């Protein structure tokens with residue numbers, strides 16, 4: 673985002689022929705372009721985005737165990753299992769079911785297309801009961 677602003681300022685600061693009308697045009701351009709860029713950036717930032725999370729499954733815990741996104745966001749969960757036993761992520765609300773061998777890594781990606789609080793668990797026998805649970809919270813897009 674700051675790169676776009678920097679380009680804008682550089683362009684506006686380029687030397688131009690000196691005359692009163694050129695100076696006026698240059699001043700107007702120098703004022704207008706940054707406003708246009710910032711408006712464009714604000715509009716672009718308010719829509720659905722890609723939300724990326726690095727999640728570890730270890731010691732019968734997901735870390736982090738609560739993920740917050742907005743409706744319409746693309747969710748990426750970079751799941752790694754540094755443990756010596758397999759772990760799974762079962763997120764049935766979004767039809768995600770991933771098994772990871774010890775030392776494994778996998779990225780889940782899906783669109784959070786409904787709002788609410790959706791549980792995910794590790795369905796290796798005994799792991800959910802031991803506390804290997806989490807929540808994906810999808811909030812209304814502001």
Ligand SMILES: [Cu+2]
Pocket residue numbers: 729732758759760794795796799804
């Ligand atoms: Cu597990």
